[in-house]
Amino acid sequence: MTERILTIDDDARNVKLIECYLEDESYDIVVAHDGEEGWNILQKEHQTIDLILLDRMMPVLDGIEFLKRYRAATNLKRIPVIMQTAASEPGQIREGLELGVFYYLTKPYDDEVLISLVKAAIEDSRRSRDLYAAMEERDRTFALVSEMRLEFRTIAQARAVAATLAHFFPDPDRVVNGISELLINAVEHGNLGIQYAEKTALLHAGRWLAEVELRQVSPDYSHKQVQVHMKRNREHMTLQIDDEGNGFDWKKYMEFNAERASDPHGRGIAMANMLSFDKLTYQGKGNSVICTVNLPAND
Numbered sequence: 001m002t003e004r005i006l007t008i009d010d011d012a013r014n015v016k017l018i019e020c021y022l023e024d025e026s027y028d029i030v031v032a033h034d035g036e037e038g039w040n041i042l043q044k045e046h047q048t049i050d051l052i053l054l055d056r057m058m059p060v061l062d063g064i065e066f067l068k069r070y071r072a073a074t075n076l077k078r079i080p081v082i083m084q085t086a087a088s089e090p091g092q093i094r095e096g097l098e099l100g101v102f103y104y105l106t107k108p109y110d111d112e113v114l115i116s117l118v119k120a121a122i123e124d125s126r127r128s129r130d131l132y133a134a135m136e137e138r139d140r141t142f143a144l145v146s147e148m149r150l151e152f153r154t155i156a157q158a159r160a161v162a163a164t165l166a167h168f169f170p171d172p173d174r175v176v177n178g179i180s181e182l183l184i185n186a187v188e189h190g191n192l193g194i195q196y197a198e199k200t201a202l203l204h205a206g207r208w209l210a211e212v213e214l215r216q217v218s219p220d221y222s223h224k225q226v227q228v229h230m231k232r233n234r235e236h237m238t239l240q241i242d243d244e245g246n247g248f249d250w251k252k253y254m255e256f257n258a259e260r261a262s263d264p265h266g267r268g269i270a271m272a273n274m275l276s277f278d279k280l281t282y283q284g285k286g287n288s289v290i291c292t293v294n295l296p297a298n299d
Contacts, residue, residue: 003122004028004048008038008066009055009084018053021111022118035061039069046076050125051118053105056085056096067099078128078173080121084109094256102271104261113262116204120264131163131176150228153191154216158183161228168230169237169293178276181268182241182289183226188212190243190287191224196266203264232295236278239291247285254280 005027009015015031022029030049032038035058042049056063063083070076083096084105096104102124103117145168152161162180166172188194192215194202202208215221224244231238253269260266272291273280279292 002026002028003050003125004030004045005051005053005118006030006032006038006041006045006049006079007053008032008035008058008063009053010034010058011055014055014084018114021114025115025118027118034058035063035066039066042070042076043073046079049077049079051121052079052081053118054081054083054101056083064095064099067096067101071099078132080124080128082117082121098274100275102267104258106261109262112204116264117262120203127159127180128177131159131166131180132173146232148228148230150230151225152183152228153187153222153225155184155187155212158187158226165228165230165239168232170295175276175291175293178268178272178291179239181272182291183228185268186226186241186243186245186287189248190245191226192216192221193245199265200263234295236295237293240288241291242288245287247287250282250286250289254282 005022007015007018007029009018009031010033012033019029030041030045032041037060038052038054039061042052054063054066061069063085067081067083070081078100080103081101082103082105083101084107085096086107103121105114105117148165148168150161150165152158159180162176162183165179166176169175188199189196192212194211194215199208202211226244227242229240229242250269253266254273256267256270256274269280277291278294279290281290281292282288283290
């Protein structure tokens with residue numbers, strides 16, 4: 001299936017450049033020349049769109065106002081957004097993140113950066129689509145469960161566990177991607193020992209999945225498990241995730257760093273902290289994290 005990219009940009013030269021950079025990637029590119037036109041296209045065609053490439057500064061309806069509408073619309077399929085902008089101040093980037101931007105493309109950029117981010121975002125879109133589809137198959141009676149313990153080992157199992165666990169929470173759509181990101185982190189960065197710079201290089205080379213699959217069957221890593229403990233009481237739900245890795249410097253990943261804006265990964269923990277949970281707490285050396293969601297008083 002050919003992925004469709006909605007490109008919203010009032011600069012015809014920039015649109016032409018994007019089309020040129022992506023012409024060998026076989027994407028179907030739909031172009032809108034301002035935010036209002038892009039919004040109208042999105043409302044009609046959101047079920048077939050896999051990625052939004054959004055300019056920040058535009059006439060009629062700029063990128064930030066577009067995102068506010070998009071965030072408020074509960075009837076639209078959630079699609080990853082790459083915002084292309086010359087505005088790279090931390091406060092400006094945070095504004096976009098709070099409205100759902102997962103990737104930033106800071107102008108000027110080259111073709112390799114664009115292609116790398118587009119591929120990463122498309123993969124996120126595919127993964128989210130699979131997660132939501134799996135969630136819809138789960139029984140709503142999961143809300144009656146007060147405690148659960150799970151163990152798993154692989155990336156595929158992490159995604160399946162995330163889709164299941166999300167249904168225990170009052171707002172599954174809010175938490176599912178955050179849970180998935182933390183579970184996958186526990187496998188790849190924790191148990192499999194893939195470091196940040198190493199993953200960046202693997203993604204650029206198109207070898208990340210192959211390396212993950214190789215390590216998952218290696219005797220050095222195949223015995224390691226991720227342990228998950230979910231608990232519910234009257235006030236909140238908690239999810240504790242423990243891996244068998246050596247930990248990491250988690251503090252610098254709790255907030256989004258503008259210096260990593262063009263990296264094809266590295267946003268999962270910050271997004272989970274900002275959007276998915278009411279509290280995110282790493283313990284000790286960083287191989288244990290507790291996620292908390294507050295419950296309504298009448299839950």
